[in-house]
Amino acid sequence: MSSSRLQETVRDLVAARPPRAKSLIISVFGDSVLPHGGTIWLGSLIRLVEPLGLSERLVRTAVLRLSRDQWLTSQSLGRRSYYSLSEAGRRRFDYAHRRIYAGPVPEWDGRWCIVLLPPGMLSADRRDALRRELGWIGFGVAAANVLLHPSPDRPSLQQTLQEQGLGASAVVVEGGGVSALVGTPAEGGEALRRLVRTCWNLDQLADDYRTFLELFRPILRALEGASTLDPVTCFLIRTLIVHEYRRVTLRDPQLPAELLMPDWAGNAARLLCRNIYRLTEAAAERHLLATVQTADGPLPEAAASYYQRFGGLRQQETALAANG
Numbered sequence: 001m002s003s004s005r006l007q008e009t010v011r012d013l014v015a016a017r018p019p020r021a022k023s024l025i026i027s028v029f030g031d032s033v034l035p036h037g038g039t040i041w042l043g044s045l046i047r048l049v050e051p052l053g054l055s056e057r058l059v060r061t062a063v064l065r066l067s068r069d070q071w072l073t074s075q076s077l078g079r080r081s082y083y084s085l086s087e088a089g090r091r092r093f094d095y096a097h098r099r100i101y102a103g104p105v106p107e108w109d110g111r112w113c114i115v116l117l118p119p120g121m122l123s124a125d126r127r128d129a130l131r132r133e134l135g136w137i138g139f140g141v142a143a144a145n146v147l148l149h150p151s152p153d154r155p156s157l158q159q160t161l162q163e164q165g166l167g168a169s170a171v172v173v174e175g176g177g178v179s180a181l182v183g184t185p186a187e188g189g190e191a192l193r194r195l196v197r198t199c200w201n202l203d204q205l206a207d208d209y210r211t212f213l214e215l216f217r218p219i220l221r222a223l224e225g226a227s228t229l230d231p232v233t234c235f236l237i238r239t240l241i242v243h244e245y246r247r248v249t250l251r252d253p254q255l256p257a258e259l260l261m262p263d264w265a266g267n268a269a270r271l272l273c274r275n276i277y278r279l280t281e282a283a284a285e286r287h288l289l290a291t292v293q294t295a296d297g298p299l300p301e302a303a304a305s306y307y308q309r310f311g312g313l314r315q316q317e318t319a320l321a322a323n324g
Helices: 003-016 021-036 042-052 056-068 087-101 124-136 154-163 185-199 202-225 231-249 265-291 304-311 317-323
Strands: 039-041 072-077 080-085 112-116 140-143 146-149 171-175
Touching: 003 202, 003 231, 021 039, 021 042, 021 056, 021 080, 021 087, 021 231, 021 265, 039 042, 042 056, 042 080, 042 231, 042 265, 056 072, 080 087, 087 231, 087 304, 112 154, 124 140, 124 154, 140 185, 185 202, 202 231, 202 265, 231 265, 265 304
Parallel strands: none
Antiparallel strands: 039 080, 072 080, 112 146, 112 171, 140 146
């Protein structure tokens, strides 16, 4: 398959799922800019995302809004503006990185983490805000003042409770041995799965993962059949797949396999994302290094942690060099 066919497949994907400017720029900063120091000249950013349908006006408007939302900070040198991740933006990305690039969910030890909120302490608005924030780190709502997760990211839980002013008020209970007091173990297990379906909308999440698979399986086939891999196209593919995967996986509570439906689509989605990322990342990096300018000059090399994504990169580098 020619590289032009691969480019056509990418254009079809962008036409089917035109990205929103703010969300896409967040993906670009997290995936591409952060590993290289976190700063980019606005002109370089405009050039990077223009093939994805974002005009200069849209990019300028989006970065201003992201600055107001405390995702980005700006610095002007002469007539050029440079944008960096704020400290708050870096903290947000730290959690997202663990979710997007980490390995599969570890084997479950049967324990649960339950967050109990003092009744009557929070207004309805504050309680809704807390549910939303804990929902971002995977917690489900079992009752008005009860949230739970089988294996949460504990640093993120602690940080969220502190940011919501509940570090000394919420009660966190951890333990194992969930069972039914009546009925058989099988009935107890079914009761637990019913509870899980009540606390998390897994059906919608599974549908979203299946949509992701439908969108990107043609991209993988086109990549595998391409005679050459163009660095610009590889950057676009890497950006798009991380962008779409981020939108789904950050809503995934990352439950253990024992609590999920058979043939959970999230597993296939992660493998597809990993495989496409490994096939495109080295060529995409060449495009980044050739395109992006920072306040200190050319883009620095990626940090060592970058190469740990998806269990390790660059095992594909020799093949990519031969194709690129």
